[in-house]
Amino acid sequence: MSDANSGRAPPKRVTIKDVAKAADVSPMTVSNVINGKHQFVSERTRKAVEREIARLNYRVQHSARSLRVARRRSVGMIFVDDAPSFLADHFNAHVVAGLCNVLSAADHTVTVQGIRADHFNQSSIIRNFAVDGFCVVLSGLPDERSAILDSLINLDQPLVLIQEPIASPNEETCIVRQDDAAGGRLLADHLAARRVDSVLVVVPSQNWPAIDQRVAGLREGFQAAGGNVRIDVVQAKTEDFDSARAAVTTYLDHHPLPDAIVGGNDRFAIAAMSILLDRGIPVPDRVKITGFNGFEQRRYARPLVTTVISSAYELGERAGEVLLxxxxxxxxxxRELVLPVYFESGETT
Amino acid sequence: MSDANSGRAPPKRVTIKDVAKAADVSPMTVSNVINGKHQFVSERTRKAVEREIARLNYRVQHSARSLRVARRRSVGMIFVDDAPSFLADHFNAHVVAGLCNVLSAADHTVTVQGIRADHFNQSSIIRNFAVDGFCVVLSGLPDERSAILDSLINLDQPLVLIQEPIASPNEETCIVRQDDAAGGRLLADHLAARRVDSVLVVVPSQNWPAIDQRVAGLREGFQAAGGNVRIDVVQAKTEDFDSARAAVTTYLDHHPLPDAIVGGNDRFAIAAMSILLDRGIPVPDRVKITGFNGFEQRRYARPLVTTVISSAYELGERAGEVLLxxxxxxxxxxRELVLPVYFESGETT
Incomplete structure (x- = not known):
């Protein structure tokens, strides 16, 4: 995106006056639009000004931007997710908590909204939210994510993308993610050291880049460790406990028992373990189990699942800090912050 | 509140013209304020009009209100909570999910925000949110809740209060709650039938009316069953797993083992059970355990905790429906909707 003008002669810096002339309004009106003083501008005028700002690629200067910030002190946290229960996901809840803590301490408010990918462009958050910037968690296939990302970039607002694997497309976008692939490699090392020859990986249905990276890291780790490990990946129908149980049950009914089951997250690991315990299969003696995340709920299950500790809360904190x-x-x-993850041994390996 | 004018002669219906005259603006300006067309009105004028609307107790007529609704199609979901991780609470997450599902299907957006009780009046949600109504979960002591409730009622917006024990104060307020006291009575019946003589109740620190009602219902139930049951209540320092474990540990170190431990929610029940299992105390043979809520995470723990199934998701759905x-x-x-709760036997009683 940042190379869009590369074929042309470098233009001189676009000013408020240029935008005002193009939109046929006064510079004060453009300033009101930029500074969020929408009560002084009709919706039609505001849209015309915003159109010219985008077309001319006008960049707000720091002094003007900070004026605007002084007015709003608000950040929009958006989850693009097909499941309306996006907040029931522990990872998402921890990101929100970290973000809210940092921004509240700096006297900013956070508005949280879930949006379905196919409703993204009609969504009122895009049109109406009076915020200084957005923090976004995307899900879905790469093509869908890419289209939504284009819409977000076109808002010309400071943008933090959480757990997005792409490189930051421009200087108004900052990627904040954790090293999920490294987590996968840590689990592979731990399992390979225990002479595991066959692994079942159980992942949720929704396309989360972080889960893909965990699986890719696991494959890399086993490859680096040598040996000849068979890795089967099954996808559950949804993201819930029962759906993970169903996927594991179907697999076990049609395949020999694997030496280890790797859950895409702790919920999936605990669901797999519950099937094994129901069938009287000893964990970890016959089958080893690993999870991912290490949130509080992992401790409800016994034996305690070996896992990789995610930095979800810290992702939210760092996102808030880079926005401030x-x-x-x-x-x-x-343009990119990558947080570490930590291996934590439990009683299941 | 609705009796504020009861001492005076009944006034004739206040019209837009009355408000316009009092605020010294045109009726069209009042209409713009009522219909949310804030871009046509300066902030100062808007505030003056809103002040007169409140002072004169002007009620928008249905036709005018529906015009406004057609513009915004948005609901604010507010959690007044001292913990910034309010969304990590499963009960809250389920309420949000139910609310979002119903309102999204009717093409409304939901904006979720957590606000600390002591920041409530400064909070921008009160000043800036362009919504058609609010759905609110309050926590804290009765006095704090009452003060916040007054602020909310003064917004003169449709208001749904989730899990609030008070009676609806006016026709613009609807209470949507579940019968937590009945849940407590169901647990008391179940435990009394099992000849329990001593009960430890473990509750979180934050003042949740729903938890108070569960404990009150439990006491009522034991009283109705006759006998002479000793009930000790201990409050954990926070709402998390470790804090529940610490509270139970301290109690057990200084008191004889109770016949049953009642958790204010499933997390607290599972935390208590983990202490007993650590100490080799058999559950349910020596100590029985009950929880409350029955969300998915309860299934992570074995033995499966006997519980009362909360209608958290349905509370969100009903809240959305009454708002629509x-x-x-x-x-x-x-003015009030009370949803049932359901006893669900597990392996811990």
Missing amino acids: TRFEKGRFPT | TRFEKGRFPT
């Missing part, structure tokens, strides 16, 4: 830096200094401190 | 009725027909279908 962006608001205060006019630019993100970095 | 209010938007379409100009009034709530009822």
Whole structure:
């Protein structure tokens, strides 16, 4: 996106006056639109001004931007997710908690909204939200994510993408993610050291880039460890406990018992373990189990599942911090932040 | 609140013209304020008009209100909670999911926001949110809740209160709650039938009316069953798993083993059970355990905890439905909706 003008002569810096002339309004009106003073501007005028701002690629200068920030002090947290229960996902809930903590302490509000991918462009959050920036968690196939990302970039607002595997497309976008692939490699090392020859990986239906990276890291790790490990991946119908149980049951009914079951997250690991315990199969003596995330709910199940500790809360905190830096200094401190994950041994391996 | 004018002669119906005259603006300006067309009105004028609307107790007529609704199609879901991780609470997450499902299907958006009780009046949600109505979950002591409730009622917006024990204060407020006291009575019956003589109740620190009602129902149930049951209640320092474990550990170190431990929710029941299992105390043979809620995470723990199934998702759905009725027909279908809860036997009693 940042190379869109690369074929042309470098244009001189576009000013508020250029936008005002193009939209046939006064510079004050453009300033009102930029500074969020929408009560002084009709909707039609605002849209015309925003159109010209986008067309001319006008960039707000720092002083103007900070004026605007002083007015709103609000961030929109968007989950693009097909499941309306996106907040019941522990990973998402921890990201929100971290983000809200950092921004509340800096006297900013956070507005949380879930949007279905196919409703994204009609969604009122895109049109109406008076925020200084967005923090977004995308799900879905790469093509869908890419289309939504284009819409978000076109808003020309500071944008933090959580757990997105792509490179930051421009200086107004900052990626904040954790090293899920490294987590997969840590689990592979641990299992390979225990002479595991066959692994069943159980993942949720919805396309989460983070889960893909965990599985890719697992494959890399086993490959690096040598040996000849058979890895089967099954996808559950949804993301819930019963659907993970159903996927594991179907697999076990038609395949020999694997040496290990790797859950895409702790919920899936615990669901798999519950099937094994129901069938009297000893864990970890006959089948080893690993999860991912290490949130509180993991501790409800016994034996305690070996896992990789996710930095979900810290992802939210870092997202809040880079946004605050962006608001205060006019630019993100970095285009990408990658947080570490930590192996945590339990009683299932 | 609705009796504020009861000492005076009944006034004739206040019209838009009365408000316009009092605020010294045109009736069209009042109409713009009522219909949410804030882009045509300065902030100062809007506030003056809103002040006169409140002072004169002007009620928008159905036709005008529905015009406004057609513009916004949005509901604010507010959690007044000291914990920024309010969304990590499963009960809250289920309420949001139910609300979002019903309102999304009717092409409304939901904006979710957590607000600390002591920040409530400064919060931008009160000033800035362009919504058709609010759905609110309050926590805290009765006095705090009452003060916040007054602020909410003064917004003169349709208001649904989730799990609030008070009676609906006016026709613009609808209470949607579940029968937590009945849940407590069901648990008492079940335990009394099993000849339980001493009970430890473990509850979270934050003041949730629903938890108070569960405990009150439990006491009622034991009283109705006769006998002489000793009931000790301990409050954990926070709402998390470790804090519940710490509270149970301290109690057990200084008291004889109770016949049953009643968790204020399933998390607390599972935390208590984990202490007993650590100490080799058989559940349910020596100590019986009950929880409350029956969400998915309960199934992570073995033995499966006996519980009362909450209608959290349905509370969200009903809240959405009564709001839609209010938007379409100009009034709530009822002032209070009470949903049932269901006893579900597990392996711990």
